[in-house]
Amino acid sequence: MTPQGSQAPLEFGGPLGAASLMVLLPVTMLHLLLVAGSEPARLLGPPPYLPGLEELWSPQALLLWLAWLGLQAALYLLPARKVAEGQELKDKSRLQYPINGFQALVLTALVVGLGVAVGLPLGTLPEMLLPLAFASTLTAFVFSLLLYLKALLAPASALAPGGNSGNPIYDFFLGRELNPRIRYLDFKYFCELRPGLIGWVLINLALLVQEAKLRGSSSLAMWLVNGFQLLYVGDALWHEEAILTTMDITHDGFGFMLLFGDITWVPFTYSLQAQFLLHHPQALELPMASAICLLNATGYYIFRGANSQKNTFRKNPSDPRVADLETISTATGRQLLVSGWWGMVRHPNYLGDLIMALAWSLPCGTSHLLPYFYLLYFTALLVHREARDERQCLQKYGLAWREYCRRVPYRILPYIY
Helix, strand or coil, X not given: CCCCCCCCCCCCCHHHHHHHHHHHHHHHHHHHHHHHCCCCCCCCCCCCCCCCHHHHCCHHHHHHHHHHHHHHHHHHCCCCCCEEECCCCCCCCCCEEECCHHHHHHHHHHHHHHHHHCCCCHHHHHHHHHHHXXXXXXXXXXXXXXXXXXXXXXXXXXXXXXXCCCCHHHHHHXXXXXXXXXXXXXXXXXXXXXXXXXXXHHHHHHHHHHHHHHHCCCCHHHHHHHHHHHHHHHHHHHCHHHHHHCHHHHCCCCCHHHHHHHHHHHHHHCCHHHHHHHHCCCCCCHHHHHHXXXXXXXXXXXXXXXXHHHHHHHHCCCCCCCCCXXXXXXXXXXXXXXXXXXXXXXXXXXXXXXXXXXXXXXXXXXXXXXXXXXXXXXXXXXXXXXXXXXXXXXXHHCHHHHHHHHHCCCCCCCCCC
16 A cells, blocks of 8 residues: 555554554553552553552653753763764755764763762652653653654655655654754654663663662662663664664654654663562572573674674775675665675574563563563564565665575574574
8 A cells, every 4th residue: 555645655554553553552651660560560461550640740750851851962962972974865965963872871870970979869760650651751742743743844855755644643653754853953863862772771770779778789680680781772872873874764754653662662661670670579599690691692792793794894895894795786786795694694683682682581580471571572573673674675675685585584583583
């Protein structure tokens, strides 16, 4: 099916699917926050209670959330260690992006550290997760509306391939404008890695502090979850420039789907393991902890190795680190890697991601399914994203992509999928 306003096929079930997701995703997030603190902690059971508006709505939480966004925006606008150019756009121009995400993480740590030194009650943050998540959800809806209205004034060359069907619900969800920005502040690029990922780390830290306050010390399981996820966030921000070639930046418009995912879903659901451990402490012996660390290291090695190899090749195919890798020529003039990590499976970075996701869940034990929600959700997300990648690559590279798929038959998991 091809909409009148766009040449791209409708995704996510069209307008009905988009409307359903805009309800289902916030409801799922609130459900997870409620059950993580309950005694049964049942992922598939009903929540322990239904909160009223007085528990969800808090002016203080809204102000705190807006202050957090303001702090991250201010750090974004600071002088960067590097300014990178994005991919070529329809009008042949290239946008510029500050590469200072890791700098923002370090400066945020300093600001929070100074705040704690002067009496900031970091340990009370876990008690505010519900109203903060509600405030963030409201922010996502309001900001998405503003982005939709802004896109009505944007030239055709600035619009995304898929978010201009002519259906307002679908376009509101998927996003009409590809790179909405005001002067130097690129909203999609800013939200992709800054407030959500750094907020995730801060929530984890607050849960660790609260556990130490409740039990006298933080558990080994909580330390592992904090350490693993801090490594993941730090890696993403250190290699921030790599995001400029991802589907989110080069193809998807910036609407509710990405905005809610970036600033709300990530910090409040990706911290689920730490939330679970605060209320359901787990005894973790050193041998098991060592095995989990090895599993996480293996996943990180695959994830980082695959991404670094791809980014190095894209920047300079003659680089000695990738010059001897086998490639397939395409009609566009680009080369497809068919050896190294990318000769093992078509998406080795996704494989590393999933191995790490399992390692983050294992410190929570095996008595509850709830801490494994991230692994289940992320598997579904990456399989769906991989299918979108396949369609776009086939459309872009044609016969060369078919040859690559013949040479590399497995998508994510060798010999299985």
